[in-house]
Amino acid sequence: MQVKETLSEGLKREYEVVVPAADLDQRVNAKLDEIKGRVNIAGFRPGKVPMSHLKRVYGKSVMSEVIQQAVNDSNQKILDDGKFKLAMEPKVTLAAEDEAAVKQLVEGKSDLAFKVAMELLPKIEFPDFKKLKVTRPVTETTDADVDQALEKIAEANQQFEEKQGKAADGDQVTIDFKGSVDGTPFDGGSAEDAPLVLGSNTFIPGFEEQLIGVAAGDQKDITVKFPADYGADHLAGKDAVFAINVKKVEKPKKTELNDEFAKLVGAEDFAKLKEQVRDRISRDFKQVSRSKAKRSLLDALDEALKFDAPPSLVEQEFDTVWKAINNDLQNRKITWADEDTTEEEAKSEYRRIADRRVRLGLAIAEIGEKNNIQVSDEELTRALVEQTRQFPGQEQQVWDYFRKNPQAMAGIRAPIFEDKVVDFILELAEVTEKQVSRDELLADDEETTSRPKIGKNKKAKK
Secondary structure: OEEEEEEEEOOEEEEEEEEOHHHHHHHHHHHHHHHOOOOOOOOOOOOOOOHHHHHHHHHHHHHHHHHHHHHHHHHHHHHHHHOOOEOOOOEEEEOOOOHHHHHHHHOOOOOEEEEEEEEEOOOOOOOOHHHOEEEEEEOOOOHHHHHHHHHHHHHHOOOEEEOOOOOOOOOEEEEEEEEEEOOEEEEEEEEEEEEEEOOOOOOOOOOOHHHOOOOOOOEEEEEEEOOOOOOOOOOOOOEEEEEEEEEEEEEEOOOOOOHHHHHHOOOOOHHHHHHHHHHHHHHHHHHHHHHHHHHHHHHHHHHHOOOOOOHHHHHHHHHHHHHHHHHHHHHHOOOOHHHOOOHHHHHHHHHHHHHHHHHHHHHHHHHHHHOOOOOOHHHHHHHHHHHHOOOOOOHHHHHHHHHHOHHHHHHHHHHHHHHHHHHHHHHHOEEEEEEOOHHHHHOOOHHHOOOOOOHHHOOOOO
């Protein structure tokens, strides 16, 4: 085999490779020798078929296999000799392009000549993890936090009692309604005994306001306009009329935070409810704290890593992100101008984000490999169970889907692996805890955003 390097530019390599016809013929003979004892050809006893006859019958098909294997072996030798790792599958171009040349090659009458283009993974020099400086914001769970959470639970479980008189903001009305556009009823526009809290903004804008002042037994028509960005295109921007029949009017009932209320929401008593709420808040604070510490670590790691990402991997990541961003724009029916930016500026920023993600992804993968960090079957099963719980009634179908789709399972494994690598580095890094307020900890800024945002928020990171 002859190998000639024709390009060495950054992470890109190109080679011209020639495998002599004699080497191919030797491989074909070895392959035919392997199968001659297994084939049945009329007129010959098993294992006694002459090589010349085997070549006439199986030569072309075996040669095709040999050529593919020779290409794979040649590429692997290039990688082994150079101690390279591929970023993408190599691109192979045969020198024999026309039908006659291919025929000569398959018949063993010419050398195998091809060009191979490779894109390599970079060699990463890692910093001393002990010198990485990481900030972990922390906050204590206060009685005020618990009280605020209890108030929200009470609001979510608001009880109502019948009211004599007209409905006011905050009251609950029970109604039948039938909606129509241009006099024609539409799917999903009707309901019976529907409870609606006035002021909750759960119905179309303008709907609830027109019910203020109604009393039980009232009937009235109200007119509203569907928002221009309404999910159903055939209703978006249209005027609609709803025929309303008011069945009942109720006012909010004062909620007493006591043992009875605790039992209503599934707790043993009020003391246990407070304890559960405090524990949940503390867990939430720790989760956010950990997320921001991870962000701080990734920022420090990104700053310390000095290598170029493979362009094709960056382009793949950019294409994925860009598609999601454009889908978001279309769904929200807005333009780049609405987001106070331009398409060119957004593309530039998201290419930077894609480059960062690829570089950090490669670094995390290598750190995990070098330190034998693995995701156990137990961890994977636990994560899969959590995933199935998000689809009540379809748990078995979801379970089967992931179990039968390696790519889907890889999507479950990847974040677990990343978190384990992050925890490994955090154990070594110089981590400083910083006391912050609850509002500072929970601030939804770019450093805690896992998904890129557009426009004014476009500086989101991995």
